[in-house]
Amino acid sequence: MSEMYQDGKYAEANPTWHEEDAVWKAQQIKSILIDNGVKFENLCEVGCGAGGILVELSKAFPDVRFTGYDISPQAHEMAARKKSSKIHFQLKDLLAEEGLQFDIVSVIDVIEHVEDYLGFVKKLKRYGTFKVFHIPLDLSVQSLARMKPIMNLRKAVGHIHYFNKDLALAALVDCGYDIIDWRYTASRLELPNQAVSSRLMANPRRWLHKVSPDLAVRILGGYSLIVLAK
Template identity: 40%
Template sequence: MADNSDRYTDGSYMEATQTWHEEDAPFKARHVEALLRDNKIEFESLADVGCGVGTVLRLLSDAFADARFTGYDITEVATAAARERHHDLRFETCGRDLADVERHDVALALDVFEHVPDYMGWLESFRDLARYKIYHVPLDIHCSGVIRGNLTAARLSVGHLHYFTRGTALATLEDTGHRIIDWRWTAGAFEGQGPGSLKKTVANVPRWLVSRASVRFAQRLFGGWSLMVLCE
């Protein structure tokens, strides 16, 4: 199978995204914090694998001041930027095989495994890095996206190799030996801080209206939500 990891190490992924998705860090960090607090998860160390420029880790370290935080990414471009911005946090470059990642109490993989060719094998390896794992999984499969051909666009623009619904995302985690403790929707279409467009604003109107009755149905029709999942 072809390896697409060069796009993350040669700077082309940063060029494609412009921000390494830093604008989404605040809402992701809020949901991670809520999952940990709501489920009374106590921890001394937390790792963010695929940390990008480290903003999620920065926000979580502010919320849990007594814990130790380490960020890992496969590209030195990201970890160098993270070290420059957040001098008091630790950032390391790691391989895709996770051999360089130390064991922690909690490990995060936020919008990561959909980029990995052997995502099932990767999840089985990631499972052993911590007692508690939190995954953020984009849900690319929905009626609107299939009709408009967005799956191919996601593959080309941000490197998604695998596509999930709520059901297949949870089943994938269970099939790789995880026990689901809790999960929740994250509404990137509304919570993300990236630049809005007229097209997105118009699309959010029916998305919001249908979600008042059922978020699950709105996601199936229009997309715009992802899953944040706490596992053991």
Template identity: 35%
Template structure:
């Protein structure tokens, strides 16, 4: 992980909002998979929380749950002063070495930025009973035929690129047990943000109604939401 771009304003200059606009959608994904599996919890750690709005929204949604945000970026930490909540706290430190254990950890659009993502997943999973991952699925035909992969790398810092299969298998290969997973397509709830997204909106919606997996493979704009817990390999 080239941590320099997250501390010298390089990433911030390219992503001024630090993707705050995606926060309500991400919280909805977390809530959906936890509710679907009847997960009881009293604490949440939001790993790689960035600007911290997702963390704040989770604290509002679960007012009786302790919610902590973790990020190593000083640029991201600059957003945290605007966040409020009696059950909310942020830490600019490495979650894996924090010494704290949580019922649930969320890792939303994070490990694709990390050089040793297998080691990262194993390390964070030791500090939580359950982990909710949201993995953007960059590996699709559209992005292979256009500058999409290049944009994912140069603008938003992705070092690794996944499809539905490799995202799920990565979690398994890291020693975790998959409890539940589903494909998510934000274009049904979030308005397009550029002309290409508007152009692709109708084809994506129509193809997704036939098969989310096929739409993800061909036209992208999906993520894999995964609920996992420590498997036998980790004891």
């Protein structure tokens, strides 16, 4: 499956590399790190795409050094334009590198694309003290009843694994991680350029979330999970 990220097929279908989501995603990372008092001098993002998240994080943490890794030449070409004295980008697979250690490794909307995601997550552990995972929660009652949302994600953006909160957290624990904090992020409510169906579901999702966050996510979907782990 990794070929699509290297041969240009993914870039052809997703020419922005989801840069429009970078500000929102960086805010989620910033919040969970600050809320947990995490101090750090460097951060590495695996699967950094066009680099927008690191640019936004550098504004929030101006004294931190940032490194982005991606295997896509098309994404790297876009990211390289954003290079600065504090932000560097590598057209490499981090897992092929030896002797690297970061304070934080961020893995933002990546593991659902990786064929052997369990092996990938296990190998990542040695590269950083803290990890920040952002994982879309594609499994819900409404998505399974309709199936079209899941199949669209598979075709359009390359999701080949699907999670709910419990499965995502269990997978991280099984891979040897200690969960420090987790929270839902309202991806379908707050990200830009949502489909008509998502806009129609916005109010029901908000209303049910006020009553029971877990129930809202399990039944109606539209949320992702951000996890801080060691």
